[in-house]
Amino acid sequence: MPLVYDELRRLAARYISRERPGQTLQATALVNEAYVRLASERPREFANKTHFLAIAALSMRQILVQRARAKKAEKRGGAPHRITLDDRNLDGANLPPAIDMLALDEALTRLEAQDAEMARIVELRYFVGLTVEETADVLESSPATVKRHWAMARAWLKQALDSDVHASE
Amino acid sequence: MNADQWARLKEVFAGALAQPVASRDAWLQQACGDDTELLKEAEALLRAHETAGDFLEQPAAFDPSDLDTLAEGTTLGSYRILREIGRGGMGVVYHAYDTDLERDVALKTLPPALANNSQLRERQRREALAAARIKDAHVATVYALAEIDGHMVMVSEFVEGETLRSVLNRGGVGAGRAHEIARSIAVALAAAHEAGVIHRDLKPENVILTPKGLIKVIDFGIAHIETPGADRITIPGVPLGTPAYMAPEQLRGGSVTSRADVYAFGVVFRELLTGRHPLSRQDPAAVPPRFAGIIARCLKLDPDERYESGRELVTALSSDASAPIVSYERTLVGSPRWWWEFHQAAAATVYWIMTWPAWTGRQIIGGATGRALFIATLIGVIVAANLRLHLWFTSRFTPSELRRARRREGTWIRAADWLFVASLAVTGVFVGEDRSPVAIVLLAVAVGATIAFLIIERSTARAAFRNSATPRELRHP
Numbered sequence: 001m002p003l004v005y006d007e008l009r010r011l012a013a014r015y016i017s018r019e020r021p022g023q024t025l026q027a028t029a030l031v032n033e034a035y036v037r038l039a040s041e042r043p044r045e046f047a048n049k050t051h052f053l054a055i056a057a058l059s060m061r062q063i064l065v066q067r068a069r070a071k072k073a074e075k076r077g078g079a080p081h082r083i084t085l086d087d088r089n090l091d092g093a094n095l096p097p098a099i100d101m102l103a104l105d106e107a108l109t110r111l112e113a114q115d116a117e118m119a120r121i122v123e124l125r126y127f128v129g130l131t132v133e134e135t136a137d138v139l140e141s142s143p144a145t146v147k148r149h150w151a152m153a154r155a156w157l158k159q160a161l162d163s164d165v166h167a168s169e
Numbered sequence: 170m171n172a173d174q175w176a177r178l179k180e181v182f183a184g185a186l187a188q189p190v191a192s193r194d195a196w197l198q199q200a201c202g203d204d205t206e207l208l209k210e211a212e213a214l215l216r217a218h219e220t221a222g223d224f225l226e227q228p229a230a231f232d233p234s235d236l237d238t239l240a241e242g243t244t245l246g247s248y249r250i251l252r253e254i255g256r257g258g259m260g261v262v263y264h265a266y267d268t269d270l271e272r273d274v275a276l277k278t279l280p281p282a283l284a285n286n287s288q289l290r291e292r293q294r295r296e297a298l299a300a301a302r303i304k305d306a307h308v309a310t311v312y313a314l315a316e317i318d319g320h321m322v323m324v325s326e327f328v329e330g331e332t333l334r335s336v337l338n339r340g341g342v343g344a345g346r347a348h349e350i351a352r353s354i355a356v357a358l359a360a361a362h363e364a365g366v367i368h369r370d371l372k373p374e375n376v377i378l379t380p381k382g383l384i385k386v387i388d389f390g391i392a393h394i395e396t397p398g399a400d401r402i403t404i405p406g407v408p409l410g411t412p413a414y415m416a417p418e419q420l421r422g423g424s425v426t427s428r429a430d431v432y433a434f435g436v437v438f439r440e441l442l443t444g445r446h447p448l449s450r451q452d453p454a455a456v457p458p459r460f461a462g463i464i465a466r467c468l469k470l471d472p473d474e475r476y477e478s479g480r481e482l483v484t485a486l487s488s489d490a491s492a493p494i495v496s497y498e499r500t501l502v503g504s505p506r507w508w509w510e511f512h513q514a515a516a517a518t519v520y521w522i523m524t525w526p527a528w529t530g531r532q533i534i535g536g537a538t539g540r541a542l543f544i545a546t547l548i549g550v551i552v553a554a555n556l557r558l559h560l561w562f563t564s565r566f567t568p569s570e571l572r573r574a575r576r577r578e579g580t581w582i583r584a585a586d587w588l589f590v591a592s593l594a595v596t597g598v599f600v601g602e603d604r605s606p607v608a609i610v611l612l613a614v615a616v617g618a619t620i621a622f623l624i625i626e627r628s629t630a631r632a633a634f635r636n637s638a639t640p641r642e643l644r645h646p
Binding site: 026027028060064099114115122125126127128129148149151152154155156157158159162 | 170175179182183186213214215216217218220221224225226228229230
């Protein structure tokens with residue numbers, strides 16, 4: 001577990017330091033690269049890709065949450081409003097709307113207490129970017145079940161996050 | 170919610186989703202019966218489902234721009250951070266105040282977390298070195314490279330003003346001003362290319378118009394330097410850097426030369442003239458015909474068909490584009506510049522003619538001495554005459570390069586002149602003992618040539634280049 005986590009962190013740090021503003025780096029790309037590396041270095045430990053993905057999903061969730069936490073702490077520290085070079089571009093990157101990673105993590109923990117399998121599905125679908133079919137493979141379930149659970153988990157989390165927003169207003 | 174309730178909720182929610190959208194609510198009410206708690210929960214979930222859109226459907230992503238930042242008012246050594254002005258490939262750029270030298274500066278910082286990485290440090294160092302090599306009024310000057318409190322910091326001139334982007338957004342400029350701006354950018358690129366630096370990210374955001382009307386190109390050295398593999402993790406559909414201004418070979422991630430900057434220049438110049446990006450979907454605006462050729466050549470897909478470097482751009486923009494190659498006629502006959510050109514051509518001709526009497530001299534003297542003297546004369550002729558012809562040609566056809574050519578070739582010409590007249594004079598003295606006519610020619614030309622290059626040429630050059638007020642120089646100062 002720490003090995004996968006460390007590898008993902010290392011890859012993430014390396015890519016982030018290289019990238020340009022406005023460009024995002026999907027977790028999927030990192031997980032794939034981490035798998036290729038680890039599986040070639042320690043074929044015995046990581047021969048089972050589904051097992052690896054389950055670990056990677058949790059690791060990726062932790063990494064993203066830690067980054068979000070660090071960013072929030074920095075904002076409290078009074079960093080000024082940022083103007084990135086991209087803000088000045090004609091057509092800024094079409095990024096998906098920001099998701100409050102900390103609120104999501106908290107809601108996901110609550111969901112986990114209620115329904116662990118749904119939480120796993122969310123980790124695999126959102127934090128790793130697996131398709132419904134791939135998720136079903138990893139969880140040894142059927143695509144139809146995954147699809148049903150995914151729909152409910154999404155609705156449940158959406159509701160949880162929306163009520164958070166209202167509560168804080 | 171206990172396990173049973175949760176299982177019930179899962180069941181009715183799944184059941185409702187299996188129904189057509191319109192009949193879901195009715196189905197739910199029936200399925201829940203008198204369990205109002207369950208109905209309330211299920212209905213809320215259904216509403217959330219309907220408004221979820223693509224919530225969580227896009228896999229999680231990192232935003233690489235969340236690097237550590239320095240807050241306003243923080244001091245880094247003698248620099249006080251005033252505000253963040255931008256982000257480069259890996260660092261943050263601040264407007265800061267140098268409290269020692271009491272001036273504004275731009276700081277490009279590599280935060281401690283990244284400064285630990287020796288590869289990134291080396292890259293930042295090379296960028297600073299590259300940018301520091303460029304010396305031009307149109308390029309922001311690099312002041313220092315330092316390591317302060319764990320940050321790698323590149324300090325450079327702070328350029329105050331408005332970006333070309335905001336000028337364009339306000340409606341752009343007229344063709345005359347566009348030409349001026351373009352020429353300044355070309356001069357900056359020429360200085361960079363001659364220093365071996367490629368900008369790689371020229372775009373209107375990186376061109377600043379100062380309140381005094383000067384043009385400065387910024388982000389030399391701040392521009393991303395390609396590293397192997399860096400381009401491979403691009404995500405489809407997410408723009409990388411500023412593709413709109415990138416040459417095709419740069420977009421492909423291939424090796425990039427100064428010709429990629431020429432391409433970006435073409436895009437910027439065209440946008441300046443028309444107010445629109447060349448690839449914009451709006452109906453194409455016409456480029457003034459006198460610049461159409463230059464722009465078309467900048468935007469060639471094959472890099473080899475473009476101008477080679479900023480220097481060629483400067484030349485292209487300097488020779489009046491409405492009548493490109495007729496500067497030949499523009500030197501007024503009898504003007505100082507004309508006399509200077511005449512002198513160059515005439516001297517070259519006389520030097521070459523003198524190889525004939527020098528050869529005769531060699532036959533008369535004979536032996537090793539004769540041969541050595543003739544070879545010395547010949548070397549003088551070849552160097553002095555040919556470089557003079559080159560200056561003459563440059564003056565006529567690529568006048569913008571003349572200044573540089575004169576500086577570069579002057580010393581060689583002078584050395585060859587001395588070699589020529591000296592060997593001619595010595596040959597003359599040796600021959601003088603028996604064949605006086607050849608000796609007289611040799612000695613006379615040696616004296617005449619000395620006078621010509623020491624006195625006459627200096628006068629013509631002084632008159633021709635005293636200031637930029639000769640007829641042609643007026644056209645492109």
